Amino acid sequence: MSTMTPAVAMVEARGVHKSYAGVEVLRGVDLTVQRGEVTCLIGPSGSGKSTLLRCINHLEKHDAGELRVDGHLVGYELRDGKLYERNNKQICAERSRIGMVFQRFNLFQHLTVLENITIGQVKVRNVSAAAATQRARELLARVGLDAKEENYPSQLSGGQQQRVAIARALAMEPKLMLFDEPTSALDPELVGEVLDVMKDLARSGMTMVVVTHEMGFAREVADTLYFLDQGVIEESGDPREVLANPQSARLRSFLSKVL
Amino acid sequence: MVTNGDDEVEVVPVRHVGRWIGALVVALVLAMLVHTVVFSKASGGTSSRFGWAIVFHYFTTREVLDGLALTLELTALAMTIGIVLGMIIAIMRLSHNRLVSGTAWSYVWFFRGTPVYVQLLFWFNIAALYKTVTIGVPFMNVTFLHLDLVAFFTPFHTAMVGLGLNEAAYMSEIGRSGLISVDEGQIEAATSLGMTRSQTLRLVILPQAMRVIIPPTGNEVISMLKTTSLAIAVSVTELLTAVTNIYSANYEIMPLLLVASLWYLIVTTILSIGQYYVERHYAKGALRTPPPTPLQRLRQDVRGVASKMRSPRRVRPKAAA
Ligand SMILES: Nc1ncnc2c1ncn2[C@@H]1O[C@H](COP(=O)(O)OP(=O)(O)O)[C@@H](O)[C@H]1O
Numbered sequence: 205m206s207t208m209t210p211a212v213a214m215v216e217a218r219g220v221h222k223s224y225a226g227v228e229v230l231r232g233v234d235l236t237v238q239r240g241e242v243t244c245l246i247g248p249s250g251s252g253k254s255t256l257l258r259c260i261n262h263l264e265k266h267d268a269g270e271l272r273v274d275g276h277l278v279g280y281e282l283r284d285g286k287l288y289e290r291n292n293k294q295i296c297a298e299r300s301r302i303g304m305v306f307q308r309f310n311l312f313q314h315l316t317v318l319e320n321i322t323i324g325q326v327k328v329r330n331v332s333a334a335a336a337t338q339r340a341r342e343l344l345a346r347v348g349l350d351a352k353e354e355n356y357p358s359q360l361s362g363g364q365q366q367r368v369a370i371a372r373a374l375a376m377e378p379k380l381m382l383f384d385e386p387t388s389a390l391d392p393e394l395v396g397e398v399l400d401v402m403k404d405l406a407r408s409g410m411t412m413v414v415v416t417h418e419m420g421f422a423r424e425v426a427d428t429l430y431f432l433d434q435g436v437i438e439e440s441g442d443p444r445e446v447l448a449n450p451q452s453a454r455l456r457s458f459l460s461k462v463l
Numbered sequence: 464m465v466t467n468g469d470d471e472v473e474v475v476p477v478r479h480v481g482r483w484i485g486a487l488v489v490a491l492v493l494a495m496l497v498h499t500v501v502f503s504k505a506s507g508g509t510s511s512r513f514g515w516a517i518v519f520h521y522f523t524t525r526e527v528l529d530g531l532a533l534t535l536e537l538t539a540l541a542m543t544i545g546i547v548l549g550m551i552i553a554i555m556r557l558s559h560n561r562l563v564s565g566t567a568w569s570y571v572w573f574f575r576g577t578p579v580y581v582q583l584l585f586w587f588n589i590a591a592l593y594k595t596v597t598i599g600v601p602f603m604n605v606t607f608l609h610l611d612l613v614a615f616f617t618p619f620h621t622a623m624v625g626l627g628l629n630e631a632a633y634m635s636e637i638g639r640s641g642l643i644s645v646d647e648g649q650i651e652a653a654t655s656l657g658m659t660r661s662q663t664l665r666l667v668i669l670p671q672a673m674r675v676i677i678p679p680t681g682n683e684v685i686s687m688l689k690t691t692s693l694a695i696a697v698s699v700t701e702l703l704t705a706v707t708n709i710y711s712a713n714y715e716i717m718p719l720l721l722v723a724s725l726w727y728l729i730v731t732t733i734l735s736i737g738q739y740y741v742e743r744h745y746a747k748g749a750l751r752t753p754p755p756t757p758l759q760r761l762r763q764d765v766r767g768v769a770s771k772m773r774s775p776r777r778v779r780p781k782a783a784a
């Protein structure tokens with residue numbers, strides 16, 4: 205803990221609730237992501253990990269509780285003691301500064317690798333085509349794929365596609381990166397190359413929230429680990445401590461299955 | 464049989480006897496067909512049965528060519544209306560607003576549920592019901608557009624509007640199936656980049672939906688080319704009407720129907736080739752290697768046959784095992 209007055213956290217969730225058709229998926233989630241830190245989120249399938257990321261990125265509206273990203277309420281604005289719903293344009297602008305990486309990559313199939321990385325810059329951030337291309341090439345070099353810019357996603361391996369997807373998100377100069385099981389769809393021998401890119405990103409000081417089943421990565425890279433179970437945070441803290449010394453029976457049983 | 468190690472042996476392909484007999488029968492039928500259509504003489508006469516001399520004579524006459532031009536123009540305009548309106552209706556069908564999606568559904572229900580021939584006659588007679596139309600806000604004095612229907616609904620415009628509105632119903636279903644074929648993940652990725660709904664639609668969904676939309680649309684264009692012959696109902700002198708006019712004067716019915724058929728076939732062939740290249744364009748990224756063009760495929764076939772004829776296939780049994 206810093207002794208100076210702490211800056212506003214990047215993500216601050218207090219009692220966040222979300223239901224789908226009457227079924228409560230998130231049942232009061234509390235979570236804090238500090239700037240420049242890597243937060244790992246683990247938990248069994250269906251516990252609400254993806255839903256939480258989607259709420260942070262305005263892809264879903266939470267029903268109750270307080271969710272702040274970079275100090276701003278997600279989806280609402282507080283003025284004169286009233287909550288005003290943000291309009292689409294504001295929400296799009298917010299989203300464009302939050303990078304998201306998906307389990308199934310979701311690269312644009314009809315665009316080349318280079319176009320995948322420039323389209324957001326040009327169409328959303330109004331960067332010139334030349335500047336966007338230059339930035340795309342730098343990012344491709346950074347993820348080790350500078351030779352593939354003319355290829356289509358279908359011509360790449362899963363690991364390569366995921367690295368392009370990370371470059372695509374980084375091209376928007378995000379203040380926060382969300383990863384939803386980025387290595388779960390990969391063959392085991394391809395997991396390493398994606399984790400390496402993510403470690404490099406963590407070292408560069410990017411604020412990251414990573415949903416993962418890679419406990420090695422969590423132990424090595426994460427500053428904070430959260431265990432989500434049935435829509436609530438069951439346990440959290442320093443990953444080495446939490447993983448070595450799980451307090452709840454649920455976490456112990458979960459770890460015995462994934463380790 | 465014992466082979467010694469690395470020696471190559473010839474591969475003897477299986478003989479497909481049944482396939483050869485089938486091909487022989489088909490060849491015979493084709494030969495008879497060519498003979499009767501092209502070479503046989505009319506009963507008791509010296510001219511060919513189908514009157515090919517007359518076919519060639521009328522093939523490029525002014526009347527036929529004018530009819531062809533009108534057919535092409537009508538096809539292009541009706542398809543344009545059909546595609547543009549159809550895509551709008553397809554997008555409306557996917558709207559979260561019930562009134563909007565319901566209206567789109569009703570449109571398709573109505574225009575798909577009534578014969579296009581009846582619709583043409585309906586538009587032909589609409590001017591009797593409404594002499595003019597005014598587009599504005601009902602019950603208030605706001606007017607956007609004023610149209611004189613009697614002047615507007617010429618035979619050509621009637622056919623264009625009638626065929627186009629009917630086509631829109633079919634195109635909207637094609638468009639909708641294309642739009643829903645695009646993976647949800649693509650939309651999520653676009654949204655998370657901060658694209659608006661309309662950007663996502665234009666930049667991500669539509670280009671990928673095209674792959675599904677193009678083949679049946681090509682089908683619709685070709686179908687429309689022939690459906691324009693229904694415009695005879697509202698007395699547009701398109702291709703079929705043109706040849707009908709000619710043969711009702713000279714009674715050379717079969718040769719003139721051949722003239723029209725040959726023109727329809729020629730245009731259909733050109734459209735099919737065009738469709739192939741458009742499909743190839745929109746297949747970008749969907750396949751690891753793009754499909755060959757017809758020319759490339761022809762070259763591959765020739766090369767394949769040539770190499771088969773040159774030498775029988777040989778393998779090393781060990782390596783093949
Ligand atoms: N759009 C949706 N509509 C209805 N139920 C959903 C929707 N998205 C997720 N769910 C449900 O919410 C629960 C949590 O899902 P999710 O957040 O994807 O879990 P996780 O990512 O932890 O596996 C699951 O039971 C899932 O079926």
Ligand SMILES: [Mg+2]
Pocket residue numbers: 253254255384385
């Ligand atoms: Mg999930």
